[in-house]
Amino acid sequence: KNQVEQSPQSLIILEGKNCTLQCNYTVSPFSNLRWYKQDTGRGPVSLTIMTFSENTKSNGRYTATLDADTKQSSLHITASQLSDSASYICVVSAGGATNKLIFGTGTLLAVQP
Amino acid sequence: DAGVIQSPRHEVTEMGQEVTLRCKPISGHDYLFWYRQTMMRGLELLIYFNNNVPIDDSGMPEDRFSAKMPNASFSTLKIQPSEPRDSAVYFCASSFSGISYEQYFGPGTRLTVT
Numbered sequence: 001k002n003q004v005e006q007s008p009q010s011l012i013i014l015e016g017k018n019c020t021l022q023c024n025y026t027v028s029p030f031s032n033l034r035w036y037k038q039d040t041g042r043g044p045v046s047l048t049i050m051t052f053s054e055n056t057k058s059n060g061r062y063t064a065t066l067d068a069d070t071k072q073s074s075l076h077i078t079a080s081q082l083s084d085s086a087s088y089i090c091v092v093s094a095g096g097a098t099n100k101l102i103f104g105t106g107t108l109l110a111v112q113p
Numbered sequence: 114d115a116g117v118i119q120s121p122r123h124e125v126t127e128m129g130q131e132v133t134l135r136c137k138p139i140s141g142h143d144y145l146f147w148y149r150q151t152m153m154r155g156l157e158l159l160i161y162f163n164n165n166v167p168i169d170d171s172g173m174p175e176d177r178f179s180a181k182m183p184n185a186s187f188s189t190l191k192i193q194p195s196e197p198r199d200s201a202v203y204f205c206a207s208s209f210s211g212i213s214y215e216q217y218f219g220p221g222t223r224l225t226v227t
Contacts, residue, residue, distance in 0.1 A: 031213045043117075043204050043218030044156070089156065093213040101212060105155040 002027045004092050006104035014112055017080055021107045023073040023090035031095030035064050035075050038087045038106070047075070047088075080111045117219035119205050125225045131193040134222045136205030137186055144211060147180055147190050148204040150221070156204075161212060162188065195226045 004025045013019050025033070032051045036044035048057045048064040050073070057064050061078045077084055090104040118137040126132055138145045146161040160170040165182045173180070177196070182188040192199055202223050206216040 034215075041220075043206070043221055045218070046215050049215060091156075095213065101158055103156045103158075 002092075002094055002100065002102045004090055004102045004104040006088075006090050006107050008107060009105075010108040010110070012110045012112060013080055015080060015082055019077050019080060019109065021075045021077075021088050021090075021109070023075070023104055025071050025073070025090070025092045025102070027071075027092040027094045027102050029095050030068065030071075031093040033064075033066055033073050034091045034093070035062070035073075036089040036091060038089060040086070044089055077109075082111050082113060085109060085111045117205055117207055117217055119203075119219035119222050121222060122220065123223045123225075125227065126195055127227055128196055129194045130226075131191065132195045132199075132224060132226075134190040134203050134205075134224070136188045136190070136219060138188070138205070138207030139217055140186070142207035142209050142217075143185075144208045144214075144216075145182060145188050146206040146208070146212075146216060147188070148206065148218075149201045150204060151201045159190070163211075192224075195224075197226045200224055200226050 007022045034049045035047045037047050038044040047059050047062050050057050050066045052068050063076045066073045087106040087108050089106045092102045094100045120135045143164050147159040148156050150156045159172040160180045162182045180190045202221045204218050204221045206218040208214050208216040
């Protein structure tokens with residue numbers, strides 16, 4: 001069964017600290033993996049898209065990693081800011097004839113001053 | 114570009130009433146997606162279109178839900194009759210080139226059915 005699991009469900013950190021969010025998936029055939037940031041009351045915004053051959057991709061203070069062998073991805077946030085408070089959603093695209101998107105339930109991050 | 118536009122932003126209706134949600138995708142995008150988001154189930158893909166043609170509606174929960182895309186710049190999601198369990202935020206998104214490519218989301222419509 002195609003599944004995407006994210007951990008932790010929620011996280012509270014102090015401003016300026018780093019944090020790492022996890023995404024484990026069982027999706028086949030794998031096409032790509034995306035991380036979205038969703039601010040409260042807004043639609044999700046794409047942070048990174050990674051294909052099978054990519055191990056790391058950065059977008060400013062956000063760095064995503066992908067280990068296709070263990071089917072794990074992480075999103076690392078460096079020097080967190082209050083504006084990083086949001087829900088982070090991992091989405092895996094199943095390719096081939098399946099051609100489906102499988103969504104994680106998200107990690108809710110709160111950055112406190 | 115103004116991005117994906119959705120209307121209304123908020124809708125409150127009584128059970129049994131018809132609800133119509135509207136979406137204008139980004140100009141030039143050939144894929145349009147309708148999503149539903151709830152606390153319990155997260156984001157769910159309901160249906161998506163390519164060049165105005167429905168490609169996959171397997172996520173549409175029941176026959177009470179229907180979606181149309183009469184032209185490249187407009188789509189509707191209709192619920193008839195509405196039920197309290199339909200209360201959710203409904204997002205429209207569009208992309209250029211396919212389901213596996215980057216999607217741009219609208220601000221969503223928060224639907225409350227009482």
